[in-house]
Each structure stands twice: as structure tokens, then as C-alpha cells.
Amino acid sequence: MNINLTLKIWRQANQDAPGKFVDYPVENISTEASFLEMMDILNEELVAKGEEPVAFDHDCREGICGMCSLFINGRPHGPDDSITTCQLHMRKFKDGETIVIEPWRAKPFPVIKDLMVDRTAFDEIIQAGGYVNINTGGVPDANAIPIRKENADLAMDAASCIGCGACVAACKNASAMLFVSAKVSQFTLLPQGKVEAHERVENMVAKMDELGFGNCTNTYACEAECPKDISITNIARMNREFLCAKVS
Amino acid sequence: MTKLDSKIPKGPLAEKWTNYKAKQNLVNPANKRKVDVIVVGTGLAGGAAAASLGELGFNVKVFCIQDSPRRAHSIAAQGGINAAKNYPNDGDSVYRLFYDTVKGGDYRAREANVYRLAEVSNNIIDQCVAQGVPFAREYGGLLDNRSFGGALVSRTFYARGQTGQQLLLGAYSALSKEVNKGSVEMYTRREMMDVVLVDGRARGIIVRNLVTGELERHGAHAVVLATGGYGNVFFLSTNAMTSNGSAAWKAYKKGAYFGNPCFVQIHPTCIPVHGDYQSKLTLMSESLRNDGRIWVPKKKEDAERIQAGTLKPTEIAEEDRDYYLERRYPAFGNLVPRDVASRAAKERCDEGHGVGSTGLAVYLDFKDAIERLGKHVIEARYGNLFQMYEKIVDENPYETPMMIYPAIHYSMGGIWVDYELQTTIPGLFAGGEANFSDHGANRLGASALMQGLSDGYFVLPYTLQNYLADQINVPHFETDGEAFDAVENEVQGTIDKLFAVNGKQTVDSFHKRLGLIMWDHVGMARNKEGLEKAIKDIITLRKEFWTDVKVPGEKTGMNVELEKALRLADYLELGELMARDALDRNESCGGHFREEYRTEEGEAMRDDENFTYVSAWEYMGEDTPAKLHKEPLIYENIEVKQRNYKTA
Ligand SMILES: Cc1cc2nc3c(=O)[nH]c(=O)nc-3n(C[C@H](O)[C@H](O)[C@H](O)COP(=O)(O)OP(=O)(O)OC[C@H]3O[C@@H](n4cnc5c(N)ncnc54)[C@H](O)[C@@H]3O)c2cc1C
Ligand code: FES
Numbered sequence: 001m002n003i004n005l006t007l008k009i010w011r012q013a014n015q016d017a018p019g020k021f022v023d024y025p026v027e028n029i030s031t032e033a034s035f036l037e038m039m040d041i042l043n044e045e046l047v048a049k050g051e052e053p054v055a056f057d058h059d060c061r062e063g064i065c066g067m068c069s070l071f072i073n074g075r076p077h078g079p080d081d082s083i084t085t086c087q088l089h090m091r092k093f094k095d096g097e098t099i100v101i102e103p104w105r106a107k108p109f110p111v112i113k114d115l116m117v118d119r120t121a122f123d124e125i126i127q128a129g130g131y132v133n134i135n136t137g138g139v140p141d142a143n144a145i146p147i148r149k150e151n152a153d154l155a156m157d158a159a160s161c162i163g164c165g166a167c168v169a170a171c172k173n174a175s176a177m178l179f180v181s182a183k184v185s186q187f188t189l190l191p192q193g194k195v196e197a198h199e200r201v202e203n204m205v206a207k208m209d210e211l212g213f214g215n216c217t218n219t220y221a222c223e224a225e226c227p228k229d230i231s232i233t234n235i236a237r238m239n240r241e242f243l244c245a246k247v248s
Numbered sequence: 249m250t251k252l253d254s255k256i257p258k259g260p261l262a263e264k265w266t267n268y269k270a271k272q273n274l275v276n277p278a279n280k281r282k283v284d285v286i287v288v289g290t291g292l293a294g295g296a297a298a299a300s301l302g303e304l305g306f307n308v309k310v311f312c313i314q315d316s317p318r319r320a321h322s323i324a325a326q327g328g329i330n331a332a333k334n335y336p337n338d339g340d341s342v343y344r345l346f347y348d349t350v351k352g353g354d355y356r357a358r359e360a361n362v363y364r365l366a367e368v369s370n371n372i373i374d375q376c377v378a379q380g381v382p383f384a385r386e387y388g389g390l391l392d393n394r395s396f397g398g399a400l401v402s403r404t405f406y407a408r409g410q411t412g413q414q415l416l417l418g419a420y421s422a423l424s425k426e427v428n429k430g431s432v433e434m435y436t437r438r439e440m441m442d443v444v445l446v447d448g449r450a451r452g453i454i455v456r457n458l459v460t461g462e463l464e465r466h467g468a469h470a471v472v473l474a475t476g477g478y479g480n481v482f483f484l485s486t487n488a489m490t491s492n493g494s495a496a497w498k499a500y501k502k503g504a505y506f507g508n509p510c511f512v513q514i515h516p517t518c519i520p521v522h523g524d525y526q527s528k529l530t531l532m533s534e535s536l537r538n539d540g541r542i543w544v545p546k547k548k549e550d551a552e553r554i555q556a557g558t559l560k561p562t563e564i565a566e567e568d569r570d571y572y573l574e575r576r577y578p579a580f581g582n583l584v585p586r587d588v589a590s591r592a593a594k595e596r597c598d599e600g601h602g603v604g605s606t607g608l609a610v611y612l613d614f615k616d617a618i619e620r621l622g623k624h625v626i627e628a629r630y631g632n633l634f635q636m637y638e639k640i641v642d643e644n645p646y647e648t649p650m651m652i653y654p655a656i657h658y659s660m661g662g663i664w665v666d667y668e669l670q671t672t673i674p675g676l677f678a679g680g681e682a683n684f685s686d687h688g689a690n691r692l693g694a695s696a697l698m699q700g701l702s703d704g705y706f707v708l709p710y711t712l713q714n715y716l717a718d719q720i721n722v723p724h725f726e727t728d729g730e731a732f733d734a735v736e737n738e739v740q741g742t743i744d745k746l747f748a749v750n751g752k753q754t755v756d757s758f759h760k761r762l763g764l765i766m767w768d769h770v771g772m773a774r775n776k777e778g779l780e781k782a783i784k785d786i787i788t789l790r791k792e793f794w795t796d797v798k799v800p801g802e803k804t805g806m807n808v809e810l811e812k813a814l815r816l817a818d819y820l821e822l823g824e825l826m827a828r829d830a831l832d833r834n835e836s837c838g839g840h841f842r843e844e845y846r847t848e849e850g851e852a853m854r855d856d857e858n859f860t861y862v863s864a865w866e867y868m869g870e871d872t873p874a875k876l877h878k879e880p881l882i883y884e885n886i887e888v889k890q891r892n893y894k895t896a
Contacts, residue, residue: 014805030523034640037525040756047754047809052801055808057315059488061528063636064413065319080639087639112459113806120436123316127428131421132380136300136705137371139378143335146389156382156407159414163318192380 002028003095007042009054010102012111015118019111021100035078035088036061036068056115061086063227066162069169070115071102076166076225084164084227104165106174108212119165121211122179128207129200130183132192151189158185160228167222167230173214178222180204181238182230188241198245205242252505252864252879255666256360261885262342265364268667269710273717280305283716284468284724286453288440288495290317292412292697293680294474295419296704302426304709306716309466310423311438311455313490318420321476321488322700325412326533326633328394328404329697331369336393340401342366347886349695352398352585353660353688354838354854355888356508356862358881360667361685368706369698373405375705379418383407395538396693398585398893404694409533409633415697419704438464439811441739442498443471443676446731450676454736458811461804463739465732467725470675470712473499474704477659477681479512481819481826482771483763485656486518486531490811496663496682497818504671505864505877507664507684509822510830513691513839514772515657516589519640520609524760529655530640532612533633534693537582539617539626540650542589544601544610546570554603561603561611561649572596580893587690587839587852588893590654594772595850597653604651613649654772658696660687660839661829664864664879668711669703672864677712679703684862689838743803746813751796755812758793762786762816762823770827775843779831783824790820825865825874832876835859856888 004027012019026045029038036058043053059067068085072078078088093099101115109117159182167178184201187193193200216235223232257264275283283306287298290312298310312320334340345366350357373391377383383405384392393402407414426432437458444452444467452467478493479485500506517532545551546568553559572592574581584592593610596602603609618626623646627634634645641651663671663678665685670677680700687695769782793816801807836845836852837859845853861878868875 030525032522033525037527040527041525044754044756047798047800050798050800053809055806059314059319059490060321060324061489062324062530064410065323065488067314067319083639087636089639091642116806119315123424126421127424131425132378133425134378135303136375136709139374142333142373142377143390147385148389149385149387152382152385159382159417160410163316186382187380190380190382192378
């Protein structure tokens, strides 16, 4: 089936320029197409007319790199649950619909152009402590330390975070708690990460605050919008770790 | 002229790497600070190399196109990573992994490199576990393994269907640690435009800042390219959208030889093409072949009715299904190597047994596995892949078989490197998918991650030192010299020229046309006539591109169309070299299937007498054909045989 749509897209030339919504009609879009393929079609039409295409981030188009980042009809990654924008398909939309497309809106993620934002703040948080402090070589055999399957699985759940920033975009306080707690949890659950658990949580939380991310007020919007279903139990686990670190 | 010297160390195969390390030159800790290294790429190869070099004390600058090093294309790898741990006690060993890799590559890879790869494979798993990579485990708490194509043992470690993600996040964490320590400087949203040579050595790069559009200069004592593969020359592939061949191509044009450009891998299990607006193809991990069975309808009438939408696969009786891989290759069954599985699917579809609305698809069926193991087991193993499939195709693979078809996936070919992973340009190294080194004419599943991390963690940090040992007195590089001026001007010239064309056709429209030429003639089945036509067509298309492409927008600031145009300009040249290489190789081997050279049973027919070599192409200038150098492949430890997957 093919549908016609009106796209209301945020256009902004660069970080300092003012932005505005511009309407673009698109016609004959197959419902089998992905959302980003629909954006490609629009951009091809714009370029053919000599206009500048809409800039948006994307790369793997498989829901794993975390590069795509659109706020569609008021929801990060659009109207479908548990997926990224690049996995969203046009069968989720109706003929004649108007779709509002915006960038992530959060102070620590400034707009670079149109729908692209700068998420280096996330890298900075990881650099503050999101790792196990070991060097290449000289490590024990991989099976030297058995790990309870249940813990390994929970660590994997937390490690599935793709760092897209939807949690921050969804949160009215622009809190990065879900992102940070996922990384903290992964390491807390594994013996390899336990050694530096206290320093890690303190350093990462301090960096998060310094970069201007807001507080968590338990609205659970982050969990609801996370394309990878990262659970807010991670936040509880991180808070526990944080308290332990403070009292020890 | 550079002579091809593979620098394979002397001595018995199993001792070569140990001996090399024992005798190589090293840089003392205090001197490492005096030495700068540039690493381009933050995938498994680049990320691991940059982190490890930083740990050693070198000043490292690392570059990537994405907004974060964590988003390199390696993140998308699903199925797993091989290692010769032999934890399952099923008879694996370093030698067996080495043997399987050489055989899987159809005897077109270098013995010494592959042996080293198998040797360090175990260190990789240890390293990743120590970093906190949450590999799958069994109830007893030890690591779990699964099987991949081309092997009779279970040696593949995995983290659900997200192994690449977890390994890359491991390398990214190591990299982040070094950034925090100040030994590594990270440059994101930067694209390398060219390499700069000073007195014949690689001494720096020109990059484009993708946010501001400015060209920047960076100098160093050595440059490592870990820029991934060039599968996107086909437009549609499983590679990420920004995966490109440009860095490798620029190195080639500056004097690095290009190895085996025609060796690309076509992966048998991808979601079939569905429309002309499609931007990329999605892989369904090879691990699915552990439990899924591949089949097409035995009767053409059934296939036709399925194509017309009047028959469902679940309505076809067991005896009317042709499990063609199990039929043709009883020993390996659904787990034959990728090239074999891909060709067999094409053969069935060409004969009219294909399914889906286009007839260009085969079934991958989990019915038996679900009956045998229960839905929950299948869900635990492949849940995220099934979900991905359902989101794209809108069908539930627990209830109806998946549809799959081969697609371009990986480039075995790449920049030619010696045993030290050094290119023919002194000081320029290449690791990961960007080099040609370890997979011969066909890569086995779960071996690219192994190679990327082997190169990055365990090979480059050693071999670079051997090169850098006599560079410690060379001062930090100034980038205001003539050499940098000249290359930057060249780059600026290309950008100006692209804008000046001001034609009518979009970049993607050209890229799609190139992709079609490549797929039709330089894809799964090749022949002399088709390859000659491809070369002519690519040359014509390239001319048309340079007279009618439209690049809108400005030179400054973010300009995605310009980025794409620059990458495509290189693909329009690389595609031609791939076709020339395929034309030169009058044999079938691995992923390179020449229709003229096949056995009576339709299997690939190698010509060992005349083609047991690596083709290394030298750039000779704009209008002169590239020159072919041959690196002979010598097998001292393996008997070269016709690959046989019919009997064990
Ligand atoms: C969908 C999919 C699934 C796969 N699954 C598996 C699997 O299960 N097992 C397995 O072993 N292999 C698998 N592979 C193959 C494997 O993932 C890749 O071969 C491997 O990850 C490549 O790693 P790399 O480090 O060489 O390059 P990449 O990960 O591709 O990284 C390239 C890096 O170079 C940068 N770069 C490129 N060009 C430039 C430039 N000009 N300037 C600056 N930076 C540049 C990029 O930004 C990026 O950081 C899979 C591949 C795909 C596509
Ligand atoms: S483009 Fe990679 S997650 Fe969407």
C-alpha cells in the first residue's frame, strides 16, 4: 500500500542559527518502507530541486549503533515500542497523516544541524569511569572466574544500551540516569567490574551532573522510550552503589 | 619501485610469531612519549589498536566518522567470535582453527598470518572477559559456545545476537580509559581525505571536519588505517551507511598496493530486497543456521503459487520441500561456508524454485528446532534477531519460515600488507577489514571480529614498534610543510570540482546505478564478457558522474551530500579495479565464482597451478591501467585440496 503524508520538520542551519518547522508533502510512500527510507525519498526530491536535504544522523540502520535519533510525533524513536527510528516502518502511519519530526531536545545535546545533535557528553561520562582499568595482555584465562548465568544475563541486559540518548530526550529533566546506571550495573554485576565499583559510580555521576544533565524524579519516561528496554531497576542498583560508595 | 616482500619470519609455522616478537625492535618506555601515532577508525581494529598503543605510552590521535567511537560499523556484528579455546572439548586446537580458516578461504590466504591469528584468538577472549564483556554463559558459570559455518567444532563465543556490540563496547571502554588518561586524543565526526607522505614515508593525514567542513592537518610518525570494508560499492549491502572504501583507495593512489580487490563476500542469510527505495540490506546472523533449516519447494508449481501469494510455506508437505544444502552437502548440511550457501541459493532461485513475491528468496525454517527444543530456547538464542526480522518484514518467524537471500557483506580484499601489517608505503599500516590479510577468497563466520581484535590488541602494538624503533629521534611533525600543503590543495581541488559540476542527477542515483553494474557482473557469478562490459559501463558512468552530479549546499558546515559524493567518486574507481582483478583471475575460488570455471557438479574450480597468488595492484596514474604484482602463496603446512563439504 502507498500513502501520502505531510512532514513537519525542524530545520536549523547550525548550532547558533534559529530553527523553525518547515512543511514538506511526500507522496506515494510504500508502507513497506522504513522511516529513514522515507526521509531518503524526501531528500532525493529536495536535492533534485536544488534544495538542501534534511540532515539527520543514522548509520547501521539496524537498531544497534545508536546513531539515529529522531523525535517523532512527540516520542523519541517514534510511535512503535522497543525500536529505534531506523527500525520504524511506514506501516505505523496512516494515509494523510501529518508527522512532526524534531531533534532530541536537551541542553547537554546541542543541535548541530536540522535533526542532528551533539551527544559527546555521553562519551565524556564513559571516559570518567565506564570501564575496567586493565591493560591489554596479562589477564587470566577467560574461564578462570565462573560467573553466575543469571548475573551474566542481567549484565548483558544492561550492556545492551546503544547510547542513543532517547532516555535523555524523553525525560522532562533531561536526566541521563538510565544511561549511566546501565553501564554502572553491567560492571557491578560482574566480578571484573566489582573492584573499582565505588570510584566508578562516583566519577560517572559527578561527570553527569557537571555536564548539565538533570535529576531523576522517577517519571519512568526513560524506560518507556528506551529502544532496548533497559530497565529502571538499573537506576535503583546504581543508587545503592552510590550510597555504598558514599558511606564506605 | 616497491618490491613485494611479505616479511614472513623464518622457522617453523608454530614458532614464527614467538620468534618475531623475541627478536623485533622495541621502543623504550621513556621514548614512547616522543612518538606520535595516528589511528584512523575506531572499529574493533582501530579502537583496540589505539587503546593498546595509548597504554604502551605512545601519543595517539584517533579519528572516526560517527559522532562517537562506539558507533563504528563493528557494532553491528551479530553472531560471534571464534577462538581455539577448545572449552567444549570437541577436538579444537590452534592448528584446526588455522586449517579451517585457510581451507574456508579456499587456499588463497597466507599461512603465517592465519596461524598467528589462530594463535592469538585465545588471548582475545581472555582480554574481553577481563574488560567485562558479558559473553553468554552456561549454568555452571563458564562460557558457552556455538557453531558457525565451515567448522566441525563449536568454537564461537557470543553475546546474544549482539557480539560485535559487546566487543566494540569493550574496545571503546579501553579507548575511553586512555582518553581519560590523556594518552589518546579522540577526533569524532572527522573523515580522512588523504594520506600525506614525506620522503616516501606516511607522516600524516588530511581530514575533513564534518561539522564545520574545514580541512585539518594531522602529523605523526606512523599512520594506521582501520577504516573497514568497501562492500557499499554495491550500493545495497549489509554494511553501515557511512562504511566506505575511500581511506583505502586514497592510500592506494598514494602508493599502497591493493590486495585481491575482487574478493568480496556474499552472505547467504539476509532479508531479501523489497523495493527500489531501499537503502541497505539487513543481515540475519549466520548463527541462525545452527538451528534453522534452509529449503525451497521441490515443485516449481508450488514456488510459483507462493510467488503469486496463493500458497503459504506452512501448507507445503514435508516431502515437497527440498532441503538443498542438506541434500548436496551431507557432512556440513546447513553449515557450509557462506560462498557455497550463497551460490546454492542463487542456483535454486535461478531454476525457478525461489519464493517470496520476487522469487529471489529461500526459506530458513525453525519449525523443527522449535518442536525439538521448545520456543523458549529458540527465543533465548535468537530473540532479538527474530524481533528485528518481524519489525522489517511484518511476519512472525516463530510461525512462518523466514525468507532470506544472499547479499554483499564483507570485503576480504583490501590494502595489501606484509606480516607486520605494513603496506607498501613505509609507516602506513592497515588493520581489520581494511587490509586483505587473513581470509583468502572467503571469510568464515565469526572470524572478522577475531581478526579485527587480533590486529588491534595483539599484532599492531608489536609490529608498529619494530618500525618506530628508529624514529624516536624524529621530532614531532609540523604540518605546515610543502607536503601537507600539496595534499590539502589536492583535496580542496576535488571538493571544488564536485561543486563546480552543478549537474542534475543526485549522488544516490549514480550510486544505485554503480551498484547494479557491480551486482550484475561483479557479484555472485562472474564471466569474462560481463566483466568486460562492467569495466566499460563503469568508465562511462564515472564520466557521467563528473559531468552531471548535483551536490547542493555549501562547502562549509555539515554537508552530507558532499560526503556521499566524495565516497562515491572513489567507488567509481574502485569498482573498475575490482572488475579488472576478477577478469585477471581465470579460476573460481571462494567468493570469486567465474562461470567458465566450474566442476561438472557446479562447484567452484580453482586453478592452483596458475593462480595461487595474491594479486597486489599498483596505481599507475589516472589514465594508465593499474599494474598487477603477484605475491606467490606457499603452502608448507597444509595440503592444498579441492574443498569438500560433502563428506567430513
Ligand atoms: C551486519 C553485520 C554482521 C556481522 N557479523 C559478524 C559476526 O558475527 N562475526 C564476525 O566475525 N564478523 C561479523 N561481521 C564483520 C565484522 O563486523 C567487520 O568485518 C568488522 O567489525 C570490521 O571491523 P573494522 O574495525 O575493520 O572496521 P569498522 O568496524 O567498519 O570500523 C571502521 C572505522 O573506520 C572509520 N572510518 C572509515 N573511513 C574513515 C575515514 N575516511 N576517515 C575517518 N574514519 C574512517 C569509521 O568511522 C569506523 O570507526 C559482520 C558484519 C556486518 C555488516
Ligand atoms: S541507525 Fe543505527 S541504531 Fe538507528
